[in-house]
Amino acid sequence: MAADTRPLIAHVIYRFDVGGLENGVVNLLNRLPVERFRHAVIALTEVTTFRRRVLRDDVAFIELRKAPGHGIKLLPHLVRMFRRLRPAIVHTRNLAALEASIPAWLAGIPVRVHGEHGRDVGDLDGSNRTYRMVRRVHRPFVTQYVAVSQDLEQYLIEGVGVRPARITRIVNGVDTGAFRPLVAPTAIAGFPFADPALFVFGTVGRLQPVKNQTLLARAFVRLLELAPGERHRVRLAIVGDGPVRTEIENILARADASALAWLPGARDDIAQILGLLDVFVLPSLAEGISNTLLEAMASGLAVIATRVGGNVELVDDGRTGMLIPPGEVDALAQAMLRYVGSPSLTLQEGRAARIRAERLYSLDEMVAQYAALYERLLAGSHTARIGAEPAAAHLTTGSH
Numbered sequence: 001m002a003a004d005t006r007p008l009i010a011h012v013i014y015r016f017d018v019g020g021l022e023n024g025v026v027n028l029l030n031r032l033p034v035e036r037f038r039h040a041v042i043a044l045t046e047v048t049t050f051r052r053r054v055l056r057d058d059v060a061f062i063e064l065r066k067a068p069g070h071g072i073k074l075l076p077h078l079v080r081m082f083r084r085l086r087p088a089i090v091h092t093r094n095l096a097a098l099e100a101s102i103p104a105w106l107a108g109i110p111v112r113v114h115g116e117h118g119r120d121v122g123d124l125d126g127s128n129r130t131y132r133m134v135r136r137v138h139r140p141f142v143t144q145y146v147a148v149s150q151d152l153e154q155y156l157i158e159g160v161g162v163r164p165a166r167i168t169r170i171v172n173g174v175d176t177g178a179f180r181p182l183v184a185p186t187a188i189a190g191f192p193f194a195d196p197a198l199f200v201f202g203t204v205g206r207l208q209p210v211k212n213q214t215l216l217a218r219a220f221v222r223l224l225e226l227a228p229g230e231r232h233r234v235r236l237a238i239v240g241d242g243p244v245r246t247e248i249e250n251i252l253a254r255a256d257a258s259a260l261a262w263l264p265g266a267r268d269d270i271a272q273i274l275g276l277l278d279v280f281v282l283p284s285l286a287e288g289i290s291n292t293l294l295e296a297m298a299s300g301l302a303v304i305a306t307r308v309g310g311n312v313e314l315v316d317d318g319r320t321g322m323l324i325p326p327g328e329v330d331a332l333a334q335a336m337l338r339y340v341g342s343p344s345l346t347l348q349e350g351r352a353a354r355i356r357a358e359r360l361y362s363l364d365e366m367v368a369q370y371a372a373l374y375e376r377l378l379a380g381s382h383t384a385r386i387g388a389e390p391a392a393a394h395l396t397t398g399s400h
Contacts, residue, residue, distance in 0.1 A: 006038045007088035007378055010104075014096035016043040016061070017050050018240075018266055019206060020291035021093055021117045024172055026053045031367040034058075037374065040085060044074070044097060060085075075103050082107035088378055093117055095131060098138050105141040110381040113373075114138075115146040116156060118288030118309065121210040125286075126155045135160045144377060146170055148289040149310030168373055171313070173366030174294035176358050181300030181350070182275035189269075191276060192262055193235045199340055200235045202277040204270055204292045207242030212306075212327070215283040217248045219332035221255040223340070226333060230340055236261040239273060274299040278346055279339045285326050287311050298357040302349035304335045314361075320353035 011025055029039050030053075040060040041047065047063040062081070066074055082090065082104050090104040091113040104112050123131050139160060145167045147153035153169050156162040193200050201220065205211050220236045227234075238248060238261065245263065252258045267273060270292075274280070280296035280303045287293075287309035294314065296303055303321035305311040317323045322338070324331040339346045 004038065006036060007374075008038050008040060008085065009089045009091060009374065010040045010042055010082070010085060010087035010109075012042045012044070012090060012092045012097045012100040014043070014094070015045045016041055016047040016063075018048075020172075020288075022050060023053075023291050024117070025093070026050075027173070027175070027363060028367060028370055029059055030055045031363070032371055036371070040087065042081075042100070044100070075099075078103035079107045082109055088381075089113060089374060091115065095134065098135065101138050101141040110143075111377045112141060112143045113146060113377070114142045114144075115148070116152045116288070117148050118152070119210070119286040121208070121285060123286075124210070124308075126159055132159050142166075144168060144373070146373070148172055149287075149313060151309045151312075152288055168369075170366060170369045170373070171310075171361065172289040172291055172294060173361050173363035174291070174298045174357055175363045176298045176354075179271050179274065179295045179298035181354060182272075186272060186275070188272050188276065190262075190264055191237075191273065193237070194276065197233065198235050199230075199233050199279075199343075200237055200277050201279050201281055201336060202237035202239065202273070203281045203283070204239045204274070204295075205282075207238070207240050207244045207248065209244060210285050211242075211244075212283045212285050213238055213240075214244055214247050214251060215327065215329060215332060216281050217251040217261075218329045219283075219336060220261070221251065221257055222329055222333035223336050224255065224257060224260075226337055227340065231260070234260070234336075234340055237273070237277065238263050239265075239267055239270070241265045270295065271299070274301065277301055279304060279336070281332070281336070282306065282311065283326075283332060284308060284311070289314065294357060294361050297353035297361075300350045300354040302339060302346050303353060304332065304339075316352070316356060320349050320356050 016022055038058055043063045044066040047061045051061050078100055087109060089111040090109045092098055092100050093115040094117050098114055101112050101114060145156055145162055147156055147167055147169050148171060153167055156167055157164055203213060203216055207213055224231055252261050274296055280301040282290055282293050282305040284306055289310040293303060293305060303315055305315050305323055306326040307323040308326050315321045315323050322335045324335050
C-alpha cells in the first residue's frame, strides 16, 4: 500500500468540546481539500463526543489527559509524539495550548502556527503580565501567528512584541447555507415559546463567567420591571451549559421569571433554535470573533452585543444591531426594550445582519485563507517533511 504523501497538520487545543474555537477547527477539517491535507486533533486534556461533528474518517484524535497547571511533565511525551507523527505543521490555539510549540520545535517540526482566538475572564483586556510573559517566552518557537480580530492582532504586536509580518489575520466565517432565516417556523423539541405573538431574546454558548450570561438574566428581569405590561409577551432562551447555570436559574427564580425563560442545556439544533428567536444577545466580557454572533447574523437576527474585542468588527452599530458597554445591566435592558417596542426595526436590522454576514464573513473565504496560509508556509519551509500516517482513530495517551 502506497504511503500517504499529503502533509499532516496537527491541530493542538486544550479540550475538544463544544465551543466557538473548536467549531472553527471542525469547519476547517470538514472543508479543507481532502486531496491536499490530512489532519490530527491533539487535545491536551480530552476529546469528547464533539468529534462526531467531523465528517471525515481520516482524522486522528489524540487525547493526553493533562492534569491542571503547566504541563512540564508532558513536554518529553509531546516531543516523542511529534517525532512519531512527524506533522508538517503544528497549529496550536490560544494560550492553553501554546506550550506545545516548544516540544514541536524540539521535535524538528518545520512549521509551527499559533492562533489567538479570544481571552478568558482572567485577562479581559490583555493586560495580564503573566500571560504576556508566557507568550513572549514562546514567541521564538512560533513560525507564524493567526489573529481572528484586529484587537487580537494589535495585542500580539504591542503586548507580545510580534512583528506584523509574522501575523496573518483570518476572521471567522459562517455557513450561510446552514444558518439562514427560516421561511416558516418549525417545531423544535422542548421549545416552549413557539407562539408567534411572543418576543424571544436568546443567546447560545458555554455558560462561563467570561460569556456573562448572568448579565442577560439580570437585564431580562430589569426589562420586566421597566415594562411590566410586556410580561405576557417577552421571553428568554439561554442555550448552553456550564458553571454559571445555577446562578442564572437563581436570578430568574428570585424574580418569579423562571416560567418566562428556557434553559435547555447544550443542543445540537442551534440553527433551528436561532430561527425562532427575535433578537440575539451576546453579553460577553471579552470576545475574539464570536461564531455564535456570526451564526445569529446569518440567521437574520438583530443582535445586541457588548462593545468588546471582535464584536465591534462584526456589528454595524445602529444598522445590524446595537453595541453596549460590557457589564451594564441597565444599558442591556434599555437595548432590549428598544426592540420590544419596534418589531419593524427588529426585522430591518435582522435583514441587514444577514446581508452583512453573506458579504463579509463567508466560511468558504475563511477556509481558503487558511489553506493559502498552510500552502505558503509549507512552500517556504525547505525542511518540511511528509508525516507518517496516523490511524484515524481515537487514541488515549497518558501524560507520563
